[in-house]
Amino acid sequence: SQQGEEDPQALSIQEGENATMNCxxxxxxxxxxxxxxxxxxxxxxxILIRSNExxxxxxxxxxxxxxxxxxSSLLITASRAADTASYFCATDGGGFKTIFGAGTRxxxxx
Amino acid sequence: xxxxxxxPSWVICKSGTSVKIECRSLDFQATTMFWYxxxxxxxxxxxxxxxxxxxxxxxxxxxxxxxLINHASLTLSTLTVTSAHPEDSSFYICSAPGGGRSYEQxxxxxxxxxxx
Numbered sequence: 058s059q060q061g062e063e064d065p066q067a068l069s070i071q072e073g074e075n076a077t078m079n080c081x082x083x084x085x086x087x088x089x090x091x092x093x094x095x096x097x098x099x100x101x102x103x104i105l106i107r108s109n110e111x112x113x114x115x116x117x118x119x120x121x122x123x124x125x126x127x128x129s130s131l132l133i134t135a136s137r138a139a140d141t142a143s144y145f146c147a148t149d150g151g152g153f154k155t156i157f158g159a160g161t162r163x164x165x166x167x
Numbered sequence: 168x169x170x171x172x173x174x175p176s177w178v179i180c181k182s183g184t185s186v187k188i189e190c191r192s193l194d195f196q197a198t199t200m201f202w203y204x205x206x207x208x209x210x211x212x213x214x215x216x217x218x219x220x221x222x223x224x225x226x227x228x229x230x231x232x233x234x235l236i237n238h239a240s241l242t243l244s245t246l247t248v249t250s251a252h253p254e255d256s257s258f259y260i261c262s263a264p265g266g267g268r269s270y271e272q273x274x275x276x277x278x279x280x281x282x283x
Contacts, residue, residue, distance in 0.1 A: 099274050099275060099277045102272070102273075153272070154201065156213060
């Protein structure tokens with residue numbers, strides 16, 4: 058069963074703008090991860106944030122985690138057309154299981 | 168970094184036939200692997216946990232007799248879709264944990280199955 062819900066389901070922005078995607082989950086977690094998937098392709102791991110962390114950066118990516126609200130956000134700054142993809146949050150479902158959210162489809166217009 | 172491969176990358180089969188998909192960890196050992204299914208424009212749904220040397224654990228609603236999983240070695244898990252039907256057409260993705268204290272999963276590139 059899916060753990061997380063993401064919003065928006067779809068997001069269309071202009072190149073250079075920032076894109077923010079949100080994820081909510083239901084149960085306690087050890088960590089939360091964000092993945093990217095280009096259409097019809099495999100997953101690319103973007104960033105992992107542990108439950109005791111509140112914010113993490115990686116290049117143009119900024120992830121926040123609020124365990125009290127059971128939510129996370131992914132911010133992509135200065136977006137590029139190449140950032141067009143689906144983005145998924147994923148939480149640990151016990152052991153090493155990874156449970157995915159519904160995903161946000163991002164379209165960056167050049 | 169760790170690499171997981173899948174074979175084939177895409178397959179077309181006729182309804183009623185069986186299809187085997189392989190998932191390999193290329194440069195690390197994986198006692199556990201996971202199989203996901205993804206329908207178009209949807210998220211990944213966990214199907215089952217493949218355990219080396221023992222039976223797979225299936226998620227609720229997944230038919231174990233239809234989706235046979237064999238984890239015969241520390242680097243190979245196979246998923247066999249038996250008596251495939253058009254509704255089984257999907258993107259199948261496997262993953263393996265990176266090991267140690269890391270919860271990072273390494274995902275295969277996926278296998279697109281089309282049942283005609």
